Amino acid sequence: xxxxxxxxxxxxxxxxxxxxxxxxxxxxxxxxxxxxxxxxxxxxxxxxxxxxxxxxxxxxxxxxxxxxxxxxxxxxxxxxxxxxxxxxxxxxxxxxxxxxxxxxxxxxxxxxxxxxxxxxxxxxxxxxxxxxxxxxxxxxxxxxxxxxxxxxxxxxxxxxxxxxxxxxxxxxxxxxxxxxxxxx
Numbered sequence: 001x002x003x004x005x006x007x008x009x010x011x012x013x014x015x016x017x018x019x020x021x022x023x024x025x026x027x028x029x030x031x032x033x034x035x036x037x038x039x040x041x042x043x044x045x046x047x048x049x050x051x052x053x054x055x056x057x058x059x060x061x062x063x064x065x066x067x068x069x070x071x072x073x074x075x076x077x078x079x080x081x082x083x084x085x086x087x088x089x090x091x092x093x094x095x096x097x098x099x100x101x102x103x104x105x106x107x108x109x110x111x112x113x114x115x116x117x118x119x120x121x122x123x124x125x126x127x128x129x130x131x132x133x134x135x136x137x138x139x140x141x142x143x144x145x146x147x148x149x150x151x152x153x154x155x156x157x158x159x160x161x162x163x164x165x166x167x168x169x170x171x172x173x174x175x176x177x178x179x180x181x182x183x184x
Contacts, residue, residue, distance in 0.1 A: 007067045007068070007069050008069060010060070010065045010067060010070065011056075011059050011063075011065065012055075012056035012057070012059050012060035012065050012066075012067075012070050012074070013056075013067060013069055013070050013073055015052040015053075015055055015056035015059070016052075016056050016070065016073040016074050016076075016077040017073070017077075018048075018049075018052050019049045019052050019053060019056075019077040019078075019080075019081055020073075020076075020077050020080060020081075022045055022048065022049045022081075023049075023080055023081055023084045025045055026042060026045045026046060026049070026084065026085070026088070027084050027088055029041050029042045029045060030042040030088045030146065031088060031091065033149070036149075039146065039147065039149050040147075042146055043143065043146050043147040046085065046142075046143055046146055047143070049081055050139050050143070053074075053077070053078060053081070056070070056074055057074065071126075075127070078135065079107055082103065082135070082138060082142075083103070083107075085142045085146070086099060086100045086103060086142070087100065089142060089145055089146070092145075092149065093145065093153075093156055093160070095157060095160065096160060098160075098164065099160050099163060099164050099167070102164055102167050102168060102171070103167060105171075106167060106168075106170070106171040106174075109171065109174075109175075110174065113178045117178070117181050117182070122181050122184075124177070124178075124181070128170075128173070128174070128177070130169060130170045130173045130174075131170050131174070133166060133170070134166040134167050134169065134170035137162065137163055137166040138163050138166070138167065141159040141160065141162060141163040142163070144159055145159065
């Protein structure tokens, strides 16, 4: 299938591209942050990326701008953004390695099975509600850690545990969906 410039430059796809372009900027600002204003800038960048994530899907559905490129670009932007945020926060909160490990295992499971099923002519038809909920919880928790760098460690651990629970739940709920896709 050939991708045209008309398909590439839809507003939703441009928003997904914006999210990808904001990742290195966020990483640079956050890693080099020393003052509260630096963390505020990182928070604003994160917030812009999160809002664009919300808007790209809404606009694509509302104005019938769903493209095959967008179906790939949006989840790639999501995963790159989530990974960058988690790895940046790992520098401040060493205990996040457990959350990152769970994230990597889940995404490898989803990615590998997605590719195998795609080769068999099957594909997951977008994110399920529990995947979206898990992503929302991730964003709220990580935004809290980014915006409030002096947050109490106990609160940071609780936010991480809540995020891990939703991530694990999403992972567990996707397993039977993939099993059914293999069977059908």
